[in-house]
Ligand SMILES: Nc1ncnc2c1ncn2[C@@H]1O[C@H](COP(=O)(O)OP(=O)(O)O)[C@@H](O)[C@H]1O
């Protein structure tokens with residue numbers, strides 16, 4: 001029997017968090033592609049209004065709340081708080097007309113705008129709802145759901161809301177619903193939260209802080225720390241070789257020598273930074289290469305997906 005480690009070692013529900021611009025949408029797309037397999041159905045979800053993930057699949061203008069298939073087995077959808085709330089209301093209120101009129105009312109709009117965290121709560125509730133969906137034969141509709149959770153402050157807010165709501169409302173509907181979602185998020189056999197960073201000082205420190213919060217007050221299962229856009233480490237003896245070259249170089253080589261030295265010292269910063277984070281957190285990071293591409297699309301995503309899978313097999 002062939003054991004597919006990529007499929008086995010990742011959890012069914014994966015969240016991707018990290019600071020803006022580090023590559024969350026890109027890593028989400030790569031994880032979703034890595035989770036595909038014969039007969040499997042994977043849902044890649046993005047939260048909020050940014051369409052970074054949909055754009056990678058060339059579907060920014062088509063993607064909405066209903067999942068659409070962008071390549072065989074791979075579905076994409078975008079969840080916005082207000083839509084999720086509307087969908088939820090229409091589930092618990094059988095009369096559509098009533099839902100519509102509530103939605104149009106100023107009172108409702110004021111309520112939604114004023115209730116802190118309500119949209120986040122509904123958004124996460126919608127993910128729970130997708131996770132529970134079954135096919136006609138009773139099997140889960142999605143083999144994996146990968147969520148691009150937006151910039152870190154906001155994404156942690158999403159992940160924190162169910163716990164906060166369950167604690168605030170001691171009983172009743174809101175308590176029951178949020179408790180159910182909070183339990184799903186905390187369940188390490190179902191959920192994992194991946195963090196994305198870049199191999200520079202500040203992004204690495206920020207990622208470390210996110211992981212410490214996940215391990216601390218949020219108490220959520222940590223997936224992997226992806227260090228995106230890494231350069232290949234330099235050969236060990238490069239310093240000596242360069243020094244030798246420098247001594248021997250004639251003045252026309254000076255610029256070359258300096259450029260090489262600078263590149264090597266950048267690689268040193270990358271390696272020191274990653275080393276320090278791994279030691280502080282006691283985990284091994286997954287490095288993803290910095291790809292040179294005019295525009296990111298499916299070929300680049302596939303390459304990164306292969307890196308993700310290779311990293312899993314190496315564990
Ligand atoms: N591994 C990579 N190699 C090269 N460029 C990358 C890589 N990952 C992401 N990028 C580029 O970095 C930018 C930000 O990536 P994106 O995934 O949109 O970040 P985020 O969702 O965190 O804001 C994009 O232009 C993307 O194409």
Ligand SMILES: [Mg+2]
Pocket residue numbers: 024025026050052053148
């Ligand atoms: Mg993005």
